[in-house]
Amino acid sequence: MTQLALNLGQQTKLTVLTGDCAQLLPSLETESIQCCVTSPPYWGLRDYDHPNQIGAEPSPEQYVQNLVDIFRLVRKTLRPEGTLWLNVGDGYARNGGTGKCGPNAVVGNTKKLIQKRNCKVPEVWGLKDRDLMGLPWRVAFALQADGWILRSKITWIKKTAMPESVKNRPTNATEEIFLFAKSPNYYYNAQAVRQDTGANLRNYWMLGPDPGNHGHPAAFPRELARRCILLGSRVGDVVLDPFGGSGTTGIVANEVNRHAILIELNNSYADCARDRGDDVTA
Template sequence: MLTNYCYQGDCCAVMRDLVAAGVRVQCIVTSPPYWGLRDYGVAGQLGLEPTLREFLDSMVEVFDLCRELLADDGTLWLNMGDGYVPCRAAGVKPKDVTGQPWRLALALQDAGWWLRQDIVWHKPNPMPESVRDRCTKAHEYVFLLTKSERYFCDFAAMQEPVSGGAHSRGAGVNPKADIPSGWDTSAGGHRALKGRYAGTGVGFGRGYDKVAKPRAKQNASFAAAVAPLVDTRNRRSVWTIPTQSYSEAHFATFPEALVEPCVLAGSRPGDIVLDPFMGSGTVASVAQRLGRRWLGAELNPEYIALQAERTRQPGLVLEVAA
């Protein structure tokens, strides 16, 4: 079986061939065409169906094949943005939000997928809009879907750094957050009580008396013990990631920083990551860089060359010991 390869052709036809060949992938990360957004100029493309219902039916068919390819403990990370009803669509209200991300997610849930998470991709640098009767859209969704309630997820690999007073394991774990109300934490770590306790000698720092020493030692020991535990925390469900420019002729490249946590959490080194809508090859590039193998499908032959350029530098693939 070929890996680190994108098959040029219709994604459903490609995936049927892969299923017939007995291929299994551990993780799928993809961003399909959005309905009514743009014409890529390729016969057979998805996204130009006359109605949203037909588009959703097409997507369910695509992801039924994805589910056949996916390992039983695998995960699907699906990026989908929203849009507005195009003028060409018959029988619909113009300017209506299509709601296609959630319509698709619920359609896939009805088709048998487990819908485990809706992640908001917040774009701090959204595309400017000249509208004056609504807000500028600055987010899309990433849905985490699985084949069952049990699946592989490398929880630690996608954690994020702790910021501010946040902590990862509840109240009383972060030493900075575990300071009683009224304590002054200024002046190089000196902690003295304010208000009615000021000047009493009760505190944590210079001038504290024998009564406070046991508590100070306890706090210091506690802080030293838990310090390694709070460098990172469980990744939140809102990911602030700027869009990433791409100089070549592809209109809808999603950023590598959006793909990376999905690949890290959804696969191990040496596993196969699939993108049935490979486009310019972002998923392939990230998977290869992280030591995963990859497969893809792409209808537009012009994009195959873009993928080859982005994956020209081989990644270090580590095989998992049996």
């Protein structure tokens, strides 16, 4: 496959590719990306309306394997000192029962993929009805086993939590962001983002949602992307988001003078990312 080389001498700083990242990642130049900042769809949650979408696998095990395969491709595109900043969400197994909690129960968002499958999670990992799947750590361990160096787990504390109608557990208001390195000598600029006191940045980030979501149901806050990009890259570097969504990573990367490559499966989100960018190559 011909590799896509970014002409960094030109003004183009945001490149949005429409398609399946598993197919498009091999077209990126090997060892050309400094840092990847991304949030794949969470398993069994939203329907992004495409047969190749990640998150709609019949089992969470397959989801983990698909992410391992995709991030193996990402690793090839990273420079030796490159990093991956990965935000992954969790979910609950819904394995049956009847009535309010049964297979046809409406659990929050009625568009949940897990409900389309009649709430059935296949029998993997000994999951029982209502088990928290622990997916972020399952993905992290699988990536570690595949060769990534797991360097940090950052807890994103959401200032505004998504309302949940649960009465038998606390409302979820945190998510994980993992920092992975390609090699032990990776680039990390500890001076780029500090605590208010000037101390080294802590691994919990309290962030509120951005006003407006550009029509995307799962955009992450710009400040989340900004921190990862500033810590993980220099001015003029290339930042990648293979699950680009509404383009938050790319927009922020450009704001802090980095080039960005986004891949997004869904045409309308890819268009949205392009519209948000200054100077774009389709």
